Amino acid sequence: MSLFSPTIQAFWNTQFLVGERLSQDEDFTVVVNPNLGEDRRLMILSRADGRVHIALRPEVAEQLELARLPGLNEPLLRQELSEHHVQLHGADLVFHFSEADQHSLQLEQPAPGVRLLTAADAAAFAEFQASASEQDLDDAYVELDHWAVLGAFEGERLVCAASMYPWDDDADDDEQSKIADVGVLTLPPYRGQGHARRVIRAIARHAQEQGYEMQYRCQTDNTASAALARAAGLSLFGSWEVVAADDAE
Incomplete structure (x- = not known):
């Protein structure tokens, strides 16, 4: 089973x-x-x-x-x-929440300092991006205009953010999968404090409320990201390889 x-x-x-x-x-x-x-x-x-x-x-x-x-x-x-x-x-x-862990998410109370972000948070989000490296921004792919965006705050400062977008599986609109990819980024001074774990679980719960299930992906050599997935309660589904875009046919 x-x-x-x-x-x-x-x-x-x-x-x-x-x-x-x-x-x-x-x-x-x-x-x-x-x-x-x-x-x-x-x-x-x-x-x-x-x-x-x-x-x-x-x-x-x-x-x-x-x-x-x-x-x-x-x-x-x-x-x-x-x-x-x-x-x-x-x-x-590729990580997903198991059925049992999805049920646990539904029972959780919102974490203090974690909430949905909107256009009204543009200034805080711009400051957040300005405080991150270009490499971190590229790797995380967290954007304020994505389908869902949540953040963790310390005081008035946004220190961790995750955003989500529905998976494009080339299906007709009426048959789109109910899977959403997530990206997450914590500013370096605030790492190791549980912010990313709380934000990941909160955005996964939000996805459930919208009828979606979260998918978390990272490269096999990104041990920190894989450790975060497991710390957030996600289970490994497998590894996924795709043909390189510049492969000569």
């Missing part, structure tokens, strides 16, 4: 289990899906439960000559990627 909600399961199944299946092993699936977007024409999901799902467009399957490969498995497919010079982005770790 999965730790995660039907919404999360359905989201990832739509990404990786829709199309012509080239493998019969439930723990290792390869699916050819012509409806994948160009920037996701090849994706690999290595789940925390040990399952590996691969989805690719027909032209990529032809490029890799998968039809000629007997006993297709993950090492063999990755070997074919290397031999055909198909490059992948560095993997993202």
Whole structure:
């Protein structure tokens, strides 16, 4: 039985289990899906439960000559990627709240000093951005005009902010997934004090109230971000790799 909600399961199944299946092993699936977007024409999901799902467009399957490969498995497919010079982005770790932890979120009281941000907070948010490095701003991708923005204050100063935007899964508007990505940033002098944990849990609860479930992603080598995800109560769903944008077809 999965730790995660039907919404999360359905989201990832739509990404990786829709199309012509080239493998019969439930723990290792390869699916050819012509409806994948160009920037996701090849994706690999290595789940925390040990399952590996691969989805690719027909032209990529032809490029890799998968039809000629007997006993297709993950090492063999990755070997074919290397031999055909198909490059992948560095993997993202993907975290979600389990069903049990989602229920716990619903029962929590709002944390002191944490609240939704609006256009009225523009000056405080501008000061917050000015106090952060360009690298931190790029990595976190926290914006005041995102779908939902929450912040933690010390006095009148905004010291931590998280923003969220609904996931774009290339589906029709009526079929958009109810998953929202989150970014979070704490100013350096205020790190290690629990601000980011409280803001992450608060914005996840807000997403639930709007009918969405939060998704938290970070690069595999970002140990601090992964530690924050776990400290906030998120569970690892798996690692997700996507073909590099500048990969030559």
